[in-house]
Amino acid sequence: MTKRALLFFSVVCLLPSAVFSQDTSAARGVRIGLTYAPGTRPGVFITPVSGANADSVLKILSRDLDFGDRVAVIAADSGDAPTGTLNYPVYASLGAAAVVQASVTPAGSLHIVVHDVAGARVMNVSDIPLPSPALGGEWRLAVHRGSDEVERVVTGVKGIAATRSLFVHEGSLWIVDSDGAQAHAVSGTEGGLSPAWHPNGRAVAYDELANTGHQTIVVRDLAGGNTHRFATRHTLNMSPTFSPDGSTLAFVSGDDGTDIYAVAPFGADSPRRLSVGPGATSNASPVFSPDGKRIAFTSNRLGHAEVYIMDADGTNPDLLTTTLFGDQPYRSDPDWSPDGRRVAFQSQVSGVFQIMAINLQDRGVQSFTSEGRNTEPSWAPDGRHLLFTSTRSGTSQLWVLDTESGRTRQLTRTGGARMGAWSPRLEAGK
Amino acid sequence: MFASRRSVAAIALTIFVVTACKKKPEPAPAPTPAPVAAAPVAPRVNQDSIDAARRAADAAAARAAADAEARRAAAEAASVRSMLAAKVYFDLDKDEIRDDAKATLDAKVGILNLNTAVRIRIAGHTDDRGSDEYNLALGQRRAASVQRYLVSRGIAASRFEMVSFGKERPAAQGENEGAWSQNRRGEFEIIAGGDMLRMPK
CATH class of the missing domain: 3.40.50.10070 (TolB, N-terminal domain)
Structure with a gap:
């Protein structure tokens, strides 16, 4: 400005x-x-x-x-x-x-x-x-x-039209333009879950669920289709996410409880563990802060799912979603806004998930949805719009919400769409 | 001569039945009529045809016995397989083994003790109300919880593999407790040693 x-x-x-x-x-x-x-x-x-x-x-x-x-x-x-x-x-x-x-x-x-x-x-x-x-x-x-x-x-603010969203539909990954056009399956991604964009807009990481139940983290070049699979000693590997500079891939791995691990996305190093239990705790759905210094994630360390924030090296875990709002002890699937100010998540209200965001400065909570079941928020690069999964039309679809005006629009028309991930701005030549 | 031929056939049948008891049931092979060529007496056409008829009858009896044994073994294996596959169910957002699940799992313990080559994949599933990703983690805890219980009953941990499908493979459709309770489950799949399953006596 x-x-x-x-x-x-x-x-x-x-x-x-x-x-x-x-x-x-x-x-x-x-x-x-x-x-x-x-x-x-x-x-x-x-x-x-x-x-x-x-x-x-x-x-x-x-x-x-x-x-x-x-x-x-x-x-x-x-x-x-x-x-x-x-x-x-x-x-x-x-x-x-x-x-x-x-x-x-x-x-x-x-x-x-x-x-x-x-x-x-x-x-x-x-x-x-x-x-x-x-x-x-x-x-x-x-x-x-x-x-x-x-x-x-x-x-004075660049638009978000030159973006796309990845999502899960009919057992594989799909991609759609910001205006809902050009929706199509990404070939070779059968079993794909939880897509996450690399910040360069050219690669995607996802969880590949095999028919045996084994889950593997895959990084795929969207244009060329080249893939890299990360071997771990665990059968469950899921919820991948990239650091904002693209140098780190964090994901969830475990055989009982699950922890958050980090690895160089294009290297051959072994993943290193970031979160540490405690015990058979489920730690899931990590996402980096825009400065790359912290990670928000879901954990049941208090006995039920809540959203936590820890330092990117796994230290100083801190409960973000206190139990002061919602009527059920269940909050999950955080996504950190690109301006760093808010963390969106899903919270049960009367037993049904709704999209909310918590302001990190004053811990004020905004509630954005009430119609149907609304889950899996993903911020647009403008930090103002949210992509989410909603059942409000009768089937599971992706919707876009303007968090300032409250206006919503339906992005997908193919029933069963979920796990949407909004891309960064897709610059020319990429 | 008849007696000796009969006894040879009887021995052959005995061997066959014993073998059939030990081996994986297979389509009954024709019993070997070995003594024919070795017969030291002069050929007597009529008597030979009677012998052949007797041998055929013996072979049919052997086949029938083998078939019956194969059916019995197959039924036993199927019964064992179904007990191994019996699902266990969980409470909402929980991985604790319920009392009804303990009975189901205890029935598997004897089978696993007897059939030592069997390896099992335990798959944890959830209902569709929670978070998609968190449910994958919850399903894994359920699978691990089942394994811990079986290990506590003396089965080697290495005989199990634990996976999670979260809410991705529902057993029942519907947005009601009936469907949800069917979907919060642990499933069991034999991934090795499932050929000669025997039922504990």
């Missing part, structure tokens, strides 16, 4: 919110910082797109910006792409703070111009190469990157 934006943000915070939300002139000429005040999403008008596959590009851009929950998309009716200088007052009268003018160039690039309506000027121009084939997976990902760039220009 720029110094100017910070200054503006402070000013906005000092204003009575009622005054601010009614007096839109206060926002004039300012383009950053609005989104953190609820209800003040800047309007973005997306003009009709010109060039090849224009309708698809327009649809993807509009949907991405809508799903991002930081701007209010003003629908572009079908029509011709505008040429020449924009008539800014018209867009202002439509409530637009910004206008997005996109075209697909003859050379095959996505050319995006973002206009500042109040300032009557061009804010940003970007050109994103569109890979062949048109409308294919990589092509769509490139358009999503365009959406994320628009969101960065308009709100």
Whole structure:
């Protein structure tokens, strides 16, 4: 965030919110910082797109910006792409703070111009190469990157459209784009459970459950399909997770009680044990803090499942989820927000799991869901959206929640989807 | 001569039955009519055909006896196998061996003591209410808990392998206690030495 934006943000915070939300002139000429005040999403008008596959590009851009929950998309009716200088007052009268003018160039690039309506000027121009084939997976990902760039220009925060989610469906791993498109099985991952992204967005670790019940940690290169399996002396190996720098793979292993182990994901070293019992204790579902210094995990060391935090070397385990909330002694499946501030988890309420998050500063608890059974939270890279498994539609599906507005949307349409894992931002060339 | 042939056949039958008792039951082979070629007396066509008929009858009797023994052994093995496979059940989120499970496991102890080559894979399962990942850990504790009990009854720990399926392989479908209680279970699979299972007397 720029110094100017910070200054503006402070000013906005000092204003009575009622005054601010009614007096839109206060926002004039300012383009950053609005989104953190609820209800003040800047309007973005997306003009009709010109060039090849224009309708698809327009649809993807509009949907991405809508799903991002930081701007209010003003629908572009079908029509011709505008040429020449924009008539800014018209867009202002439509409530637009910004206008997005996109075209697909003859050379095959996505050319995006973002206009500042109040300032009557061009804010940003970007050109994103569109890979062949048109409308294919990589092509769509490139358009999503365009959406994320628009969101960065308009709100100051990069979008999360150019991401994917891994999940478990029909006994293997599946992958789906952030907008629900391109859902397909990842071949060769039969028996796969608990997928976890490598921070480079190119590899995944998961637990491979064989028909014998033996479980093996597998690291797989998503593009090439190369795999590495980790041998341990235990039959149960599960819940893999990468450290934020990608240098460490933590997972759970044991024959009775289970402990958390760590190993170099691409090396030949033996895993080293981090957590130590006590006794036949189940320690499960580890996840690193964004600074890599701590690990949140589920443990039944008090006789029932709760979420704990320990140092990344296994020392100083500390109960995170006290029994002050929920009515059943069961909390599990933590995921640490990318900004480091919150740990999301699932907690039983009236015997049914719901998604909650605990603020690490004041230990305040937010409850996000109430409809159906809601489990397995996974943060988006923006630290604002959560992917989770829900039965609210009647079958187990992945849903996305905006933790600021409470808005939810269904990501998958194939019954039985679960164990979702939201990728990091998938940068070009990766 | 008849007597001696009969006694040879009887001995052959005895040997066969004894062998059948010891060996894994197999389709009864035709008893060896060894004395025919060695017969020292002049051939008498009529008498030979009568002998052949008697031998065939003896062989059929032997086969029938062997079949009966094979059926008995197979039934015994099946009964042993079913006792070894009998599931045990657990309380919600618990790995403690319940009293009803102890009776089921005690029945396996005698079998395992008698059939020393048998190795068992114990698979822990859970109902579908808990966390998917935590359930995998809970299932493993259940399998280990079963093993500890059997080891406490004198069976070598090395004869068991413990795995967990968590909630991934439900035995019963449904969101009710009936289904849940069927799914919180330990299952047993023979992974070695299951060929000649005998029932303790």
